Amino acid sequence: MEILVCVTRVPDTAENEIELNSAGNDIERDDLVYSVNEWDNYAVEEAIQIRDRVGGSVTVITVGDDESDEILRREMAMGADKGILLSDDAFEKADGQGIAAILKAAAAQGSYDLILTGAQSEGGAGEVGGMLAAMLDLPYASLVVSIEESGDNSVKVGREIEGGTIEMNEISLPCVLSIQTGINEPRYVGIRGIRKVANVDIPVQSISELGITDSDVSSSVKRLDYFVPDMGEGAEMLEGDDEEIIDKLIEMLKAKGGIK
Amino acid sequence: MKLFAYITHRDGTADDSAQELAAAAAQIAPGEAVTAIVTGSGEDLQTVCDQITSSFSEVIKVDSSELGYPNGELIRKVLTNLLPENAGILIAHNTFGMDLGPGLSIKLGSVFLADVVGIDKIDGDQLTVVRQEFGGQVSTHVQCSLAAGAVINIRPGSFAADENAEAGGSVTDRSGDTGDLTSGRKFLELVEAEVGDVDITKEDVLIAVGRGIEDEDNLEIVEELAEAMGAAVACSRPVVDAKWLEKSRQVGTSGLTVKPKVYLACGISGSFQHMGGIKGNPFVVAINKNPKAPIFQVADVGIVTDILDFLPELTEKIEEISS
Numbered sequence: 001m002e003i004l005v006c007v008t009r010v011p012d013t014a015e016n017e018i019e020l021n022s023a024g025n026d027i028e029r030d031d032l033v034y035s036v037n038e039w040d041n042y043a044v045e046e047a048i049q050i051r052d053r054v055g056g057s058v059t060v061i062t063v064g065d066d067e068s069d070e071i072l073r074r075e076m077a078m079g080a081d082k083g084i085l086l087s088d089d090a091f092e093k094a095d096g097q098g099i100a101a102i103l104k105a106a107a108a109q110g111s112y113d114l115i116l117t118g119a120q121s122e123g124g125a126g127e128v129g130g131m132l133a134a135m136l137d138l139p140y141a142s143l144v145v146s147i148e149e150s151g152d153n154s155v156k157v158g159r160e161i162e163g164g165t166i167e168m169n170e171i172s173l174p175c176v177l178s179i180q181t182g183i184n185e186p187r188y189v190g191i192r193g194i195r196k197v198a199n200v201d202i203p204v205q206s207i208s209e210l211g212i213t214d215s216d217v218s219s220s221v222k223r224l225d226y227f228v229p230d231m232g233e234g235a236e237m238l239e240g241d242d243e244e245i246i247d248k249l250i251e252m253l254k255a256k257g258g259i260k
Numbered sequence: 261m262k263l264f265a266y267i268t269h270r271d272g273t274a275d276d277s278a279q280e281l282a283a284a285a286a287q288i289a290p291g292e293a294v295t296a297i298v299t300g301s302g303e304d305l306q307t308v309c310d311q312i313t314s315s316f317s318e319v320i321k322v323d324s325s326e327l328g329y330p331n332g333e334l335i336r337k338v339l340t341n342l343l344p345e346n347a348g349i350l351i352a353h354n355t356f357g358m359d360l361g362p363g364l365s366i367k368l369g370s371v372f373l374a375d376v377v378g379i380d381k382i383d384g385d386q387l388t389v390v391r392q393e394f395g396g397q398v399s400t401h402v403q404c405s406l407a408a409g410a411v412i413n414i415r416p417g418s419f420a421a422d423e424n425a426e427a428g429g430s431v432t433d434r435s436g437d438t439g440d441l442t443s444g445r446k447f448l449e450l451v452e453a454e455v456g457d458v459d460i461t462k463e464d465v466l467i468a469v470g471r472g473i474e475d476e477d478n479l480e481i482v483e484e485l486a487e488a489m490g491a492a493v494a495c496s497r498p499v500v501d502a503k504w505l506e507k508s509r510q511v512g513t514s515g516l517t518v519k520p521k522v523y524l525a526c527g528i529s530g531s532f533q534h535m536g537g538i539k540g541n542p543f544v545v546a547i548n549k550n551p552k553a554p555i556f557q558v559a560d561v562g563i564v565t566d567i568l569d570f571l572p573e574l575t576e577k578i579e580e581i582s583s
C-alpha cells in the first residue's frame with residue numbers, strides 16, 4: 001500500500017505557555033518549542049504499521065518552511081520511507097483550503113492508495129483532511145480510531161463519535177482518513193534514529209514545480225488578530241503558601257461535600 | 261445571503277444544537293428567515309421536523325431509507341444537490357459536523373469557518389467571527405466574505421438558545437431531491453464503548469487527572485488522594501490515549517458525561533471537548549502549573565502549582581484530619 005501522511009509543525013502546547021506578543025497581533029513565537037502536531041504522529045505510526053503488515057511505502061509531506069525539514073526527519077526516524085517539503089513564499093498566507101490545494105497538487109503527482117491527515121492541528125479547525133478528500137474526489141472519514149484491511153480495494157475504519165461510540169464504515173481505496181489520537185501508541189524516537197536520517201535527501205517543491213499558481217492557493221479566510229478573551233470573573237485563585245492553600249481548599253471541599 | 265442550518269437528531273429528538281444554530285444564524289443575518297434541513301428516514305424524522313418549527317421559519321425534510329444513519333459523505337451529496345448557489349449553511353461542530361463541513365465547502369465552492377464560538381460583526385458581506393486556537397489558550401478574530409457562500413461550523417454550547425422562539429415554520433418535503441446517493445463509504449454499525457469497573461457518571465466527587473500527571477507511575481498520588489477523599493478517579497483524553505487509565509474513566513465529548521457535585525481537575529488545560537463532559541454545574545477546582553491555562557476561566561477555584569508536589573501534601577492533610 002502506498003501511503004501519504006500529511007504532517008505539520010506546531011508549537012507544543014503541553015510544553016509552552018502560549019502568550020500574546022506585545023503588539024497583540026500574534027502569539028509570542030520566540031522561545032517556543034515546536035514539534036510535530038500530536039495527531040499527525042498517530043497518523044504516521046498507523047501508516048508505518050499498515051506498511052509493515054501489507055508492504056508498500058510511507059511518504060510524509062508538509063507545507064512549511066526550512067524549519068519543517070526537522071519534523072519530516074523526525075517522522076522518517078520513526079520509520080517513514082520518504083519525506084517531501086512543499087515550500088514557497090506564495091504558501092505563507094494560505095488558509096485551510098489553500099493548504100489542501102497545495103497538498104492536492106502534490107498528491108496528484110504520486111499514486112497513493114491511502115492518504116492520512118491528523119484530526120486537527122493547533123488551530124483546532126480539523127479542516128484540511130476533508131477538504132483534500134473533496135478536492136481529490138476521494139471518499140473520506142474523519143476521527144478514525146481503527147483501520148483494518150478488508151478485501152483488495154477497501155478498508156474497514158472505525159470513527160469515534162460522541163460518548164466514545166465507534167461508528168464502523170467500509171470505505172473504498174483510494175481514500176483520505178483523518179486520524180484521531182489513541183488509535184495506536186506512537187513509537188519513541190531516539191537521538192540515534194534521528195542521526196540515521198540526518199543526511200537523507202528531502203526534496204523541496206515550490207509552487208511552479210507543483211504546477212499550480214497563486215490563485216489556486218486560497219487565502220479567503222483571514223485571521224485578523226490574536227487576543228485573550230475577557231471571560232468575566234474566572235476562578236477565585238487561592239494564594240499563599242501550600243499550607244494556607246490546603247487549609248482553605250479543605251474547608252471549601254468540606255462545605256461542598258467533597259470530603260466524606 | 262440565504263441561511264440554512266443542518267439539524268442532527270437521534271431517536272426522534274433534535275440535537276440541542278438545533279436551537280443554538282438558529283441563535284447563531286440570527287446574529288449573522290438578523291431578522292432574516294432561516295431554513296432548517298433535516299435528513300433521515302421514517303416517523304422519527306417527521307417528529308424532529310415538528311420539534312424545530314418554532315426555531316426555523318422553514319423546515320426542509322429529506323426522507324430516504326439510505327439516510328437512516330447520517331453518513332457524512334451521503335449528507336454532503338444531498339446538501340450539494342439541495343442548496344442554492346452562494347448559500348450559507350450552519351452545522352454543529354461535533355463529530356458529525358467535523359466530518360461533513362470541510363468537504364462540503366469545497367463542493368459548494370464556498371468558504372469554511374471551523375468551530376466558531378462567537379459572531380463578532382457583519383459588515384456588508386464581510387463576516388467576522390471568534391475562534392479559539394492552541395487548545396483555547398488564545399482567541400482570534402477571523403474574517404471572510406460570504407459572497408460565494410459559506411459553511412459555518414458552530415461550537416456546541418456557544419450560543420444561547422432562544423427558548424421563546426416562535427418562528428412558526430412550515431415543513432416542506434424535498435425527499436425527491438437527494439440526487440445521486442452512491443458513495444465510497446458505507447456505514448456498517450455502531451459499537452458502544454465498554455463499561456468499566458467504576459461508573460464515574462454516578463459519582464459525587466471526581467478527581468480528574470490530565471496530561472500534567474506526566475507519567476503513569478505518578479497516577480499513584482491521584483489514587484491516594486481519591487481514596488482519602490472517598491472520591492473516584494476520572495481523566496482527560498491523553499491519559500486514556502497513553503493507556504494509563506481505561507476509556508471508561510474519560511470525561512468529555514468523546515468520553516463520558518458526568519454530573520458530580522465536586523470536580524477536582526489536576527493538570528488538565530480545560531479544552532472544550534473535556535469541559536463539555538461536565539454537566540450539572542459542579543464546584544470545579546482547577547490545579548494547574550500554568551497560570552494562563554484556560555481551565556481557570558471556567559473553574560470556581562484555581563490553584564497555580566505543580567500537582568506532583570501539591571497532591572501528596574493535600575492527601576496527607578486530609579488523612580490527618582480524618583484520622
Ligand SMILES: Cc1cc2nc3c(=O)[nH]c(=O)nc-3n(C[C@H](O)[C@H](O)[C@H](O)COP(=O)(O)OP(=O)(O)OC[C@H]3O[C@@H](n4cnc5c(N)ncnc54)[C@H](O)[C@@H]3O)c2cc1C
Pocket residue numbers: 013014119120143355395469470471472473474495496497498499510511512513514515516526527528529530531533534537547548549550553565566567568
Ligand atoms: C473530536 C475530539 C474529541 C475529543 N474528546 C475529548 C474528551 O472526551 N475528553 C478530553 O479530555 N479531551 C478530548 N479531546 C482532546 C482535547 O482536545 C484536548 O487535547 C485534551 O482535553 C487535553 O487534555 P489535557 O488537558 O489533559 O492535556 P493538555 O491540554 O496538554 O494540558 C495539560 C495541562 O497540565 C498542566 N500541567 C503540566 N504539568 C503539570 C504539573 N506538574 N502540575 C500541574 N499542572 C501541570 C499544563 O499547564 C496544561 O495546562 C478531544 C479532541 C477531539 C478533536
Ligand SMILES: Nc1ncnc2c1ncn2[C@@H]1O[C@H](COP(=O)(O)O)[C@@H](O)[C@H]1O
Pocket residue numbers: 005006007008037039040061062063064096099103116117118119120121122123124125126127128129
Ligand atoms: N501545513 C500543513 N502541511 C501538511 N499537512 C497539514 C498542514 N496543515 C494541516 N495539515 C494536515 O491537516 C490536519 C488537520 O489540520 P487542520 O485542518 O489545520 O486542523 C493536520 O493534522 C495535518 O495532517
